[in-house]
Amino acid sequence: SQQGEEDPQALSIQEGENATxxxxxxxxxxxxxxxxxxxxxxxxxxxxxxxxEREKHSGRxxxxxxxSKKSSSLLITASRAADTASYFCATDGSDYKLSxxxxxxxxxxx
Amino acid sequence: xxxxxxxxxxxxxxxxxxVILRCVPISNHLYFYWYRQILGQKVEFLVSFYNNxxxxxxxxxxxxxxxxxxxxxxxxxxxxxxxLEDSAMYFCASSDDAGTAYGYTFGSGTRLTVV
Numbered sequence: 001s002q003q004g005e006e007d008p009q010a011l012s013i014q015e016g017e018n019a020t021x022x023x024x025x026x027x028x029x030x031x032x033x034x035x036x037x038x039x040x041x042x043x044x045x046x047x048x049x050x051x052x053e054r055e056k057h058s059g060r061x062x063x064x065x066x067x068s069k070k071s072s073s074l075l076i077t078a079s080r081a082a083d084t085a086s087y088f089c090a091t092d093g094s095d096y097k098l099s100x101x102x103x104x105x106x107x108x109x110x
Numbered sequence: 111x112x113x114x115x116x117x118x119x120x121x122x123x124x125x126x127x128x129v130i131l132r133c134v135p136i137s138n139h140l141y142f143y144w145y146r147q148i149l150g151q152k153v154e155f156l157v158s159f160y161n162n163x164x165x166x167x168x169x170x171x172x173x174x175x176x177x178x179x180x181x182x183x184x185x186x187x188x189x190x191x192x193x194l195e196d197s198a199m200y201f202c203a204s205s206d207d208a209g210t211a212y213g214y215t216f217g218s219g220t221r222l223t224v225v
Contacts (some may be wrong), residue, residue: 033213042152043201048211066223086155096208097143097166100153 004088006104014109019076024069030092032065032072036047037103038084046074046087046088079108116202116217122218123192123224131187131220133202142185143203143214144177146170153201159185160208192224 007022023032032052035043037105049056049065056063062075076083086105090098115134123129144151144156157167159177176188187202189196199221203214 018186030210033209035216042198043203045214045215046182048209048213050211078112079223088212090153092209095166096141097155098145098153098211099147099155099212102152 005010006087006101008104009102010105010107012107012109013079014087015079015081017079017107019079019083019108021074021087021106023072023074023101025089026070027093029067030094030096031069032063033060033090033092034063034072034074035088035090037088039085043087046078055059076106079106081108081110082109112203112215114204114215114217116173116200116220118123118220119218120221121223123222124146125194126191128191129189129222130202131189131202131222133185133187133217134183134205135185135202136206136215139206139215140206141165141205141208142177142179143205144187145216146198146200147194147219148198156187156200157191190220192222194224197222197224 009013033048034046037043047063056071060077065072079101086103088100090100090105113224114151117132119137142159145153147153157171174190178186199219201219205214
């Protein structure tokens with residue numbers, strides 16, 4: 001399986017702090033994507049990083065990818081209460097379907 | 111911003127009944143998908159659909175499941191005879207490039223409860 005696995009499972013931080021979560025996967029990928037899910041709601045695409053990229057930024061988000069270690073990290077800088085959600089990494093392999101991890105639940109305290 | 115629309119948002123059905131979950135993908139997208147998330151578990155791939163046919167399906171997507179694009183805008187998932195274990199959130203997604211550059215756009219989901 002090439003499912004992503006996130007670490008930690010849960011994270012609680014103060015507003016303004018940075019949040020970092022990691023994802024590991026097992027087999028080769030075309031790209032790795034991060035999604036956010038607010039409680040009981042749909043999945044929102046955050047960022048996609050291709051297998052030949054090492055780092056990508058989008059607003060307050062920074063994603064890294066290390067294909068030699070089969071791992072990725074998502075950094076949210078200057079967190080806000082609205083960032084409270086579950087964050088999932090999903091790997092996209094040669095079969096063009098996403099394999100999701102179990103997610104990291106982030107709570108941002110005001 | 112274009113959205114993927116799913117209806118209904120919540121459906122309760124009796125075990126053994128047929129249900130149809132509806133999705134309107136983004137209009138210029140060509141690739142369509144169904145995923146599901148059982149409460150507290152991972153999001154799981156069910157099926158992908160391109161050029162009016164299934165391109166990939168998971169082992170979950172057995173003979174009880176079918177998908178259809180009945181017209182130019184709707185994409186449906188039918189569960190023929192629902193079981194208790196079909197209770198989950200079902201997400202429709204679409205993409206214009208098989209997710210290779212811009213990822214997938216997901217709908218808000220249909221919460222299916224089988225009683």
